[in-house]
Amino acid sequence: MGAAPAGQPHGAAVRIVNKWLSHRATKPTAFVLALCPLALLISGAVHQSLGANPAEALLRGTGDWVLRFLCLTLAVTPLRHLTGWHALLRLRRLLGLFAFFYGVLHFLCYAWLDMGFDVAAIARDIPKRPFALVGTLALLLMLPLAATSFDHAIRALGAQRWRQLHRSVYAVVLLGLLHFFWMRSAKNDFAEVLPYALAIAALLGWRVWHRLRRGALHERAAGLTG
């Protein structure tokens, strides 16, 4: 994704934002910020401030951040188009990798705190529970994306194939949302699921709308010239 829209005149404000985003301190800052949720969770666990059921708090906390980083990753392209902050692209890979990072932590919390790393019990447990199965599938789908996130992999695959492979992030985010939805369906309580559902609907909806509009523009252009 993400061919830059052509020919938009940018004001001084947009130029300043892009300059800031291109600063060499931006990426390390984003990296440190992305680690803050983990630091807070660890500190909460150490200081016993995660409430009565810290295992549950860690499991939920890491899971929340997977969805948040996935939404942030998917927000980069629409934001670039809408605002002209093209230098955001520099952060997309980092955001995606942190979604994967928190996904791995989320799984480790389950495997360790809930299942005591009992591999046989985990293998029995996951297929029994549809919501766990869907979550596991989402994490497995993130593996090839994380593994091909290096410049070298892009060159080796070729930009076209790399882009096709990385479209599976749409499947990942929808499976992740389904995982959360099914988990909460026990209590019929979707208050926490709804904001993610709306955000993901908006982010994917924008892509559909954008593609349709671009198609229409192409057709019109073809009509004018042909």
Place this chain on the structure above:
Amino acid sequence: MHFIKDRGYNAPLAEGITPRSVLEQRRRFLKQLAAGGAGPALALWAGREALAQSAGPGKLATLPGARSAVSGAVTMEKATAYTDVTGYNNFYEFGTDKSDPARHAGRLKTRPWSVVVEGEVRKPGTWDIDTLLKLSTMEERVYRLRCVEGWSMVVPWVGYSLAELIRRVEPTGNAKFVQFVTLADKAQMPGLRSSVLDWPYVEGLRLDEAMHPLTLLGFGLYGEVLPNQNGAPVRLVVPWKYGFKSAKSIVRIRFVDKQPATSWNLSLPSEYGFYSNVNPTVDHPRWSQATERRIGDDGLLAKKRPTLMFNGYEAQVGQLYAGMDLSKFF
């Protein structure tokens, strides 16, 4: 593969239990104090301590209970901290998050309060809460509590056997089941706005289950009256069943001849049955019931402990279900 050493947990560790002789010595000492060996203020405190094994933080009215003589009524396991018992629980009338009850139950008015007893009884009537409080001797019962969600606690409740009330209202020969109806007041309970369950919350027991001496009509915990979030002013505690069977803030007790409707069974009949006895061999459709996490006690990295049949009360209640297929009557 195990990275954590299997403690093979089951019984409480011996070093965690106060030896009986020491315990009795302490109680004797406290009783002596209470009898007037110290100043009146100290005597008051000691009197309470001699009665209740566990003391709350002292914010609510005291409700001491004598040590229960009912078989199985006082587990020696370490009681869960008061803050966890009162800050982490389910009471959907105040919201579905486990911190919601403590946050939102403050506006629940527990006086005046009355409980209507009706149906197949010779003496139907309305019981004022203050009459109920004086109906029988308050006992402290230290029960394990196992939530259907897979966590557990140990709670020092105060109350008396529900059988005490049942005997006084004289069920007729037609009474086979007891239904419990709980408060549903939109003005006091913000959770009623949600359609998670049909309100009011209703629960039920077979009459013999309701008559079992372990089935408690609870009025307090930790030597004090129930905090609102734990089902004040009067609730049911059935220690061998999943926690949701123990209806909170009861306003109506109805004796009926047919198995009554229960809220979770109405909502998800494939997942929650009428009996809902704690049973490690019958999994919930969406998770295993074989193990549980003891709130506050087990370290974060400790292996979950095995769940016991009938929550460890098999010796006391097993015979109620003799010959029943418990995977069918779950």
